[in-house]
Amino acid sequence: MSSKLDSRKLRLGAFLAVMGPGIIAGLSDDDPAGITTYSQLGAQFGYQLLWTLGIATLALILFQDLGSRIGVVTRQGLIGLIRQKYGARSGMLSACALVLANIGTMTAEFAGIAAAGSLFGVSKYITVPLAAFVVSFLVLRGSFARVEKVFFLLASVFIAYVIAGFMAKPDWSAAAEGLFIPSMPLTRDALFIATATLGTTLAPWGLAFIQSYAVDKRLTKEDLKLLRVDVWTGSLLTGIIGFFVVITCAATLHVNGQTSITDASQAAAALKPLAGTLAKELFAVGLIGAALLAASILPLSTAYAVTDLTGRPAALDDKAHEAPLFYVTFGVITILAATMVLIPGAPLIRILVLTQILNAILLLPLLVYMFGIAKDSRLMGEYRASKLMLTVYAVIISIVFTCVAALIWFTVSG
Amino acid sequence: MKKTANRAQSAVLTRKGIQSTLVSVAGIIGRPVKDQDGRDLGKLVDFVVRHGGETYPPVSGLIVKVAGRRAYIDGARIAKLTKDEITLSSAKVNLSDYQRRSGEQLLDGDVLDHQIVDVNGLRVVRTSDLYLAPLDKEIRLVGVDVSFRSFVRRIFPGTFGRKPGVDQVIDWASVASLADDGGVVRTTATREALSKLRPADIADIIEDLEGREQSALIELLDPDLAADALEEMEDDELQGLLRGISDERAAELLSHMEPDESAEVLRDLDEEHSESILAQMSPAMAKQLRRLVEFDETHAGGIMTTHLLIVKESDLVSDALKLLVEHRERDISDGVTVVDSKGKLLDHIQIIELIAAKSSEKLETLVKAPFPTAVSIDTPLEEVIEEFSNNRGSSVIVVDEKGKPVGRILADDIIDAMVPAESSGLAQGTGALS
Numbered sequence: 001m002s003s004k005l006d007s008r009k010l011r012l013g014a015f016l017a018v019m020g021p022g023i024i025a026g027l028s029d030d031d032p033a034g035i036t037t038y039s040q041l042g043a044q045f046g047y048q049l050l051w052t053l054g055i056a057t058l059a060l061i062l063f064q065d066l067g068s069r070i071g072v073v074t075r076q077g078l079i080g081l082i083r084q085k086y087g088a089r090s091g092m093l094s095a096c097a098l099v100l101a102n103i104g105t106m107t108a109e110f111a112g113i114a115a116a117g118s119l120f121g122v123s124k125y126i127t128v129p130l131a132a133f134v135v136s137f138l139v140l141r142g143s144f145a146r147v148e149k150v151f152f153l154l155a156s157v158f159i160a161y162v163i164a165g166f167m168a169k170p171d172w173s174a175a176a177e178g179l180f181i182p183s184m185p186l187t188r189d190a191l192f193i194a195t196a197t198l199g200t201t202l203a204p205w206g207l208a209f210i211q212s213y214a215v216d217k218r219l220t221k222e223d224l225k226l227l228r229v230d231v232w233t234g235s236l237l238t239g240i241i242g243f244f245v246v247i248t249c250a251a252t253l254h255v256n257g258q259t260s261i262t263d264a265s266q267a268a269a270a271l272k273p274l275a276g277t278l279a280k281e282l283f284a285v286g287l288i289g290a291a292l293l294a295a296s297i298l299p300l301s302t303a304y305a306v307t308d309l310t311g312r313p314a315a316l317d318d319k320a321h322e323a324p325l326f327y328v329t330f331g332v333i334t335i336l337a338a339t340m341v342l343i344p345g346a347p348l349i350r351i352l353v354l355t356q357i358l359n360a361i362l363l364l365p366l367l368v369y370m371f372g373i374a375k376d377s378r379l380m381g382e383y384r385a386s387k388l389m390l391t392v393y394a395v396i397i398s399i400v401f402t403c404v405a406a407l408i409w410f411t412v413s414g
Numbered sequence: 415m416k417k418t419a420n421r422a423q424s425a426v427l428t429r430k431g432i433q434s435t436l437v438s439v440a441g442i443i444g445r446p447v448k449d450q451d452g453r454d455l456g457k458l459v460d461f462v463v464r465h466g467g468e469t470y471p472p473v474s475g476l477i478v479k480v481a482g483r484r485a486y487i488d489g490a491r492i493a494k495l496t497k498d499e500i501t502l503s504s505a506k507v508n509l510s511d512y513q514r515r516s517g518e519q520l521l522d523g524d525v526l527d528h529q530i531v532d533v534n535g536l537r538v539v540r541t542s543d544l545y546l547a548p549l550d551k552e553i554r555l556v557g558v559d560v561s562f563r564s565f566v567r568r569i570f571p572g573t574f575g576r577k578p579g580v581d582q583v584i585d586w587a588s589v590a591s592l593a594d595d596g597g598v599v600r601t602t603a604t605r606e607a608l609s610k611l612r613p614a615d616i617a618d619i620i621e622d623l624e625g626r627e628q629s630a631l632i633e634l635l636d637p638d639l640a641a642d643a644l645e646e647m648e649d650d651e652l653q654g655l656l657r658g659i660s661d662e663r664a665a666e667l668l669s670h671m672e673p674d675e676s677a678e679v680l681r682d683l684d685e686e687h688s689e690s691i692l693a694q695m696s697p698a699m700a701k702q703l704r705r706l707v708e709f710d711e712t713h714a715g716g717i718m719t720t721h722l723l724i725v726k727e728s729d730l731v732s733d734a735l736k737l738l739v740e741h742r743e744r745d746i747s748d749g750v751t752v753v754d755s756k757g758k759l760l761d762h763i764q765i766i767e768l769i770a771a772k773s774s775e776k777l778e779t780l781v782k783a784p785f786p787t788a789v790s791i792d793t794p795l796e797e798v799i800e801e802f803s804n805n806r807g808s809s810v811i812v813v814d815e816k817g818k819p820v821g822r823i824l825a826d827d828i829i830d831a832m833v834p835a836e837s838s839g840l841a842q843g844t845g846a847l848s
Binding site for chain 1: 560
């Protein structure tokens with residue numbers, strides 16, 4: 001009797017222990033850049049393009065799942081594996097692109113915090129340095145367990161989006177139609193926003209993070225089932241939150257002809273006359289939580305990648321003198337990004353646009369490398385992906401390819 | 415004789431002239447392979463080296479891409495190796511596919527950019543480059559480069575990418591390359607170097623390695639040393655490791671560990687796995703461990719160590735000291751447990767008392783207060799902790815229902831028992847103690 005109870009308790013404990021990386025990685029994709037993109041999707045096209053979010057969520061589930069599995073089975077981060085399997089140049093290029101893209105994305109997170117802070121009337125010269133300090137302190141000084149709990153606390157703020165969604169009284173049947181019946185206006189704007197949705201949901205740093213985190217946490221094959229639950233939950237939640245942001249904007253901004261927004265705080269401000277002050281504030285709080293969560297993971301993901309490339313695996317539990325490269329990378333990313341937001345007259349918009357493009361371009365080779373690793377039986381052993389799964393991965397990669405090619409073409413042709 | 419030869423070889427990188435003959439493996443991969451008349455045959459894909467007992471493994475063959483096909487060329491055909499190209503001694507190319515044989519390793523496929531253990535630097539690193547040199551009439555793998563500079567150099571095209579960064583080279587003898595496909599790909603020198611490391615260092619190295627290479631390292635170590643290293647590892651890490659090695663090897667390692675530690679490991683494995691490991695042990699060891707495994711971790715029987723030095727009250731002081739000397743490598747042998755003629759617990763006598771006593775005296779003369787705290791096997795953990803704090807002793811003795819001593823609980827066993835209970839939730843993998 002008592003042993004049965006014990007084993008159940010143990011199982012719950014194990015579940016809680018594994019619960020985390022998938023949800024953290026998933027939810028931090030709903031960062032300010034993500035929320036802005038989803039807001040634009042809803043404001044510009046109403047419910048029509050909801051299905052692109054559906055596809056993005058599916059892709060997120062499958063590749064986060066694959067990434068975590070690769071991490072557990074090979075016990076190596078993505079960048080290290082790329083170096084090992086595809087050679088020095090591929091490894092170096094992926095790492096450099098990831099570092100650049102992550103600095104840009106980190107800048108976007110701080111910009112998001114600055115914007116959300118200004119909604120409450122707090123200057124960015126207070127909010128951004130404070131955020132940089134809080135994030136570094138939590139991740140570097142707190143114990144692993146505590147950091148995780150704080151991450152969860154931050155993530156719970158995302159409920160705000162769901163509440164805002166209901167308060168906006170959306171047209172549910174139109175939303176269902178947009179989600180399940182794909183239709184696509186073949187315009188530049190529509191293609192652009194579809195690609196951006198895919199790129200912001202399935203972010204390269206998220207893929208690199210989930211794998212490194214599984215390695216750092218020393219998750220084993222026994223944990224895979226629970227990890228899968230975690231990854232699926234996290235990815236689905238990401239999609240659900242995105243869904244509510246889109247319908248909120250569709251039901252308020254789009255219906256009232258406000259189709260042009262450039263950042264998430266604009267979306268939030270625009271909500272005020274339509275859905276009341278509370279909706280606006282909820283939106284802003286969600287934005288800060290999301291940005292803090294993503295800002296905690298981005299430098300971490302980058303530091304993992306850099307140490308992985310050099311072959312000196314580092315972990316959060318290592319002391320600074322044991323893993324100098326890890327901590328230097330972490331610090332440089334955080335400081336650089338915060339500085340860029342604070343320098344008056346820095347070309348912020350250009351940095352953010354370039355980052356989005358770089359992320360989209362980087363996503364493609366990373367997915368292809370992951371595909372190659374998934375079918376490598378020497379690396380994956382019995383966990384090698386089945387023919388069916390490889391086909392599914394290939395279909396997703398070709399969708400991403402089409403979108404990225406379209407995005408690049410439209411960007412170049414202006 | 416052979417030993418001297420080996421030592422001379424170990425210093426091969428310091429030999430005059432050898433540095434100028436080094437060829438960068440990363441640099442020459444993808445370069446032309448030519449026949450004796452200088453005609454291009456194809457491009458070099460990989461080197462195959464054969465690991466025997468030698469410190470520096472010889473190149474046993476080449477994998478060359480000829481007209482879109484991968485062909486294997488025997489190493490004996492190599493006439494000349496420079497940093498830019500390979501010239502063969504004949505034009506005949508055997509277009510057979512390469513079949514990996516036991517004891518062989520592909521330098522680009524298995525070693526370059528893979529993790530290796532730098533035995534002197536006590537760390538896990540990635541190979542940035544490998545260096546070949548002619549030695550004892552064969553082309554051999556002599557050095558490995560783990561510097562970041564050499565890694566960056568490889569990114570550049572042209573001759574710069576092929577220039578060996580010789581100042582950063584580590585002797586091949588001082589690393590352990592663990593990437594292989596089941597064959598024995600290690601040198602005696604590596605094994606010796608590894609055996610000099612501290613268990614805690616080895617545990618760190620094991621934790622830094624990826625799964626397959628982790629089990630390779632374990633297979634390589636002396637069982638006693640490996641068992642010591644395993645005891646230093648995190649529980650969940652250890653679980654993962656045991657899943658990666660054969661039941662036979664797992665049984666061997668667990669037999670070398672302290673019985674209570676082994677039991678704890680077995681308790682956490684699923685039953686099928688732990689049974690198949692126990693089946694590979696000696697019946698006596700398996701029986702002892704099975705009994706320990708059955709005890710719940712929350713009771714005295716589950717946290718005790720069964721390693722006791724039991725002596726009779728009629729034995730002499732000198733007998734007890736002799737027994738202690740015999741078991742000196744066990745860190746818990748700080749004294750002996752004295753029993754009466756029926757095997758019942760009388761006293762625990764510290765080593766210092768034994769030394770102070772006359773060696774010809776009988777142990778019964780030393781049996782006196784303070785007597786050790788004794789608890790029964792099914793005493794709950796909380797009560798054991800209470801006993802500890804009440805008595806301020808360094809250990810308590812565990813006795814069975816007949817009063818016979820069956821184990822001891824030391825302060826560190828208590829810590830072990832308390833830590834997972836407190837942190838089994840979110841704190842898994844904190845490694846706070848490492």
